[in-house]
Amino acid sequence: MKRLSTLAIAAALACAAGASFAAEPVIGLITKTETNPFFVKMKEGAAAAAKAKGAKLLSGAGKTDGDNAGQVTAMENMIAAGAKTILITPSDSKAIIPAIKKAQAQGVMVIALDSPTDPAEATDALFATDNYKAGVLIGQYAKAALGGKTPVIATLDLFPGHPVGAQRHNGFLQGYGLKSFDAKNNELAKPAEVVCMADSFGDRAKGQTGMENCLQKNPNINVVYTINEPAAAGAYNALKAAGKEKDVLIVSVDGGCDGIKDASGGKIAATSQQYPLRMASMGVEAGVEYAKTGKKVSGYTDTGVTLIAAKSIAGVDSKDAKTGLDLCWGKK
Known part of the structure; x- marks a missing residue:
């Protein structure tokens, strides 16, 4: 009986580990606002890329451009919901940094889209227009x-x-x-x-x-x-x-x-x-790769301008x- 019990526990743990490994990656997207057409399109692009890659997308935004508190709250909520990558267009390039560091300390990869932090090195990577x-x-x-x-x-x-x-x-x-x-x-x-x-x-x-x-x-x-x-x-x-x-x-x-x-x-x-769909899809792809392999992107990627x-x-x-x-x- 004891051996059966041990085997049952081991099997349950193995199933749990397998379920955890197979779980869909959770990626967060935080934009400056939800009304600016640029960010509306970015959200659409991220949603399409997440669906194509089998990831779950969480989205949030500040109430207005400059609403750092709203972005911090969105980040905290996403981490609590299991996000391991967060894509963000920072409203306040300096004030958001403590929240980013807190997220990174919990193993979350943070990628800036469109707008860098100050300093830019505060995020793991930046996908943006020059x-x-x-x-x-x-x-x-x-x-x-x-x-x-x-x-x-x-x-x-x-x-x-x-x-x-x-x-x-x-x-x-x-x-x-x-x-x-x-x-x-x-x-x-x-x-x-x-x-x-x-x-x-x-x-x-x-x-x-x-x-x-x-x-x-x-x-x-x-x-x-x-x-x-x-x-x-x-x-x-x-x-x-x-x-x-x-x-x-x-x-x-x-x-x-x-x-x-x-x-x-x-x-x-x-x-x-500039090309927000490109920024969003690249961010989601990087998040899925991080979930699968643990490999993080780094540095600045120019997403083009015409x-x-x-x-x-x-x-x-x-x-x-x-x-x-x-x-x-x-x-x-």
Whole structure:
């Protein structure tokens, strides 16, 4: 009887171990918000990749861009639910680090998507656009499109101190040939040509308000850089209400399907297209590999960027709106 009991226990333990090994990998995705089209598409991409790879996806987000507490709570809940890999687009690049370290101490691999932490080495890996290059591309285009006119620039930024916001802003100025900072500096350069700067938080309504305020400061603005296409849409609404939409050049970053439609319709002159579906699928694949083999990814992987322009300009390498629609969000 005792031997049978021992064998039964051993068999049960073996079954439990086998079930644990065979259990589907649990991967968490935490985005900055659930409403920004970029993050909506990222979530869709992660869900599709998880289904294809036989993994379970948990998702969460902050209430608004900058909501670190909401992201921390989501991370804690995912760890409690068994997630061994967490993909995150950090809202606050510094404040999230203690939560990341706590997760890593429990054996969780943490991969940043789209936005790095500060320092970037706080996560195991980063899959993202080269945001500085994205800014440089639209800066070069804006300068060529404006010709010999003196630029009077408004920037609708993310919010102070965020690496992505700084990289895109400073890259834009660098591409335009204006005084700027390098890609490692999280401050926002403000050369004399920039007459107004406003924090949009990547939001359409805040972008519109920011543009309205900038027009009050200087009605002669002729170039507007925006952190993303929702902010660009808000800027366009403000310019149209002021009767200035045909006199001002708007450039942006994202390359989302709606943004490319805005470009083809003349609302945005050019945008740097990034690929959230690619980021999400790569993150999920890395998470599944970690669950199977224990092998972690590391370092930065550039997920690509393409300049999409409503009109081509000699000397500036760009793709047209049709190509942009074919590629929007990385669906091809």
